Amino acid sequence: MAIRNYILVCGGTGCESSHSDEIYQNLLAEAEAQGVGDEVQVVKTGCFGFCEQGPIVKILPEDSFYVQVKPQDAKELISEHIIKGRQVERLLYNIDTLKQKTAKVDDIEFYKKQYRIVLRNCGFIDPENIDEYIARSGYEALEKVLFDMSPDDVIAELKIAGLRGRGGAGFPTWMKWNFTKMQQNEIKYVACNADEGDPGAYMDRSTLEGDPHTVIEGMTICGKTIGAHQGFIYIRAEYPLAIHRLEVAMAQAREYGLLGKDILGSGFDFDIEIRLGAGAFVCGEETALLQSIEGHRGTPQPRPPFPAVKGLWQKPTCLNNVETWANVPVIITRGGAWFNKIGTKDSPGTKVFALTGKVKNSGLVEVPMGTTLREIIYDIGGGIIGGKKFKAVQTGGPSGGMISAENLDTPIDFGGLSAIGSMMGSGSMIVMNEDDCIVDVAKFYLNFSVDESCGKCAPCRIGGRSLLNILEKFTSGNGTHEDIDKIKAISHAMQVGSLCALGQTAPNPLLSSLKWYADEYEAHIVDKKCPAGKCKKLITYVIDPDKCIGCTACARKCPVGAISGEVKKKHTIDASICIKCGACMASCKFDAISVH
């Protein structure tokens, strides 16, 4: 019997942690048990992007979008939707603005403004089945490059496309390829940076989990173009699912003659090996990454020579990030001119962002460059959770800046974000609301950079630590205005004196927040107060005598005995004993305890 329905189950890391694999197994078993096993095909796909609502199950051809599905829902999905043809209303995504349940993906605000090039196959195909990739024009670009295009044609196409590196710096991809191609050397390498270390970014992991072949195809095209026969994918060991899917994909590609010796009978040899990262943020820097592939400590090296001249084992190496590789096959198939029309003049194409933090719809979004921050946060992201006020959005992770409300209408591209003191970075986008303390967040990022500094050069090693000490003073009420001048001087030294981008950009979150949130720093320095109530040393817990009924719950919870009061009488907190753990506030059922 022919297949009537396709059931797509999200198999990304987020949904898998919410038991999507069990949903998949149950759907298979239920379809069999209810006698429709040969009429439906259940497919485990990569990430759908709408992680907030996971686990997600989509049923075709109706395009029904089921959210927050549980393993026990499998039975009903099969008996109602598949057999009786009735959608399971209670599991459909609810558009609250329209006060109606919807089935269609196209109706969901989260997807309306998105444009998917990199994520074109994520959530559509089974990443562990090469046939599904091929069915969606997979490996067509490689075929074209092997038989119909010269290396110069490929580079010209990339130049017309105007693709810029998606790892953060935005260097023109065609130039990088061309530099490596120009080197006269029998041995050259292609490398993929999948060491996604920015805390709060998971675009690359989702791409590899959802569509591993696109990266393999992109790298192979590069190998042919620059004259390399060996590629390396350097990937975080913390991403076991992505590693597994890459391994499966590489094995299938070899079996189909798309990777290895004499690819498609063209006489061209190219193969790829996986090398695991080991949790060092600095290894996202290109020279440090190459050191790590070679098995050394991941310390950055002075440039020049650039990797295009002397990279892995001193051989010319072309290194790009996962998202850059994923764009390559599409540009070759559809043409550079097509790609160039998408996005902005400064930055053609799209960008994938991991939208997280205090936003309603957390998830993975891909938008054309030039989309504004406001559109992403409010239209796609659905606004701020809990009806709170927007405070800041941070892009670029520990190297990027904080962006305030007045800049929300900035169109996003490489130039636009730099102009407002942030940067594109790899694509993390973290939204903060009024409950978050800007000084505390700046300290969080700096702490990260200090911890991840490799220690090789002094400006980064000593400068970062000194800045952190100053922020420590601010959050404990000991800051002075002279400290602000010190911050500026130290930051400048780091920006000009550090060997690599980690040290050069580590002061960015601090500097941008100082610029846009001066009043919040003032509150910490002058008033010795934390307006958001985050910095423990600057807050006091107070019991509202009008609300307290004397239930003693807080006094029993207090680990240091700072709360006194008799049963059914008002309680008070002794601030000199209080350690500000917040246990009392969490235990109070009458909202009588607040932070001042």
Added chain:
Amino acid sequence: MSEKKEIFSSKLIKFINEWRDKPGNLIMILHQVQSELGYVSRESADKVAEMIDVPLAKIYGVLTFYHFFKMTKPGDNNIQVCLGTACYLKGGESLVDEILSQLGIGIGDITKDGKFSLEAVRCIGCCGLAPVMTIGGEVFGKVTKKQIPGILSKYL
């Protein structure tokens, strides 16, 4: 004279021998050692040094550089609390505090009975589920302080 007890399985020894002459093998080999034994002990490091003929100092240089490598034995159940940006903003630290008050261990510690150890990790990539923690590979998302005792009790 008694033979020294073999600490590596034959599978691990085979892996190391396969990688022995490949350039850039050290990190891959250390990953394999840690995945089999849970950490890289001094004894294991000595053995790797001898097998691939690399100075012990070089191995320690690499082990101490990368956060992923553990040099002490973790608990039977290793708890990872994510303190990436999204989890930090959504209260990841309060989970660490709660685990401290429940089990009496802070970040980097192990309980006396060896049942639990606690580490802070950076972004395990489930930011949509923040705050996130994992125990022995099982992921718990949107965790609140109140759920911690219940989650821990599953492993007692």
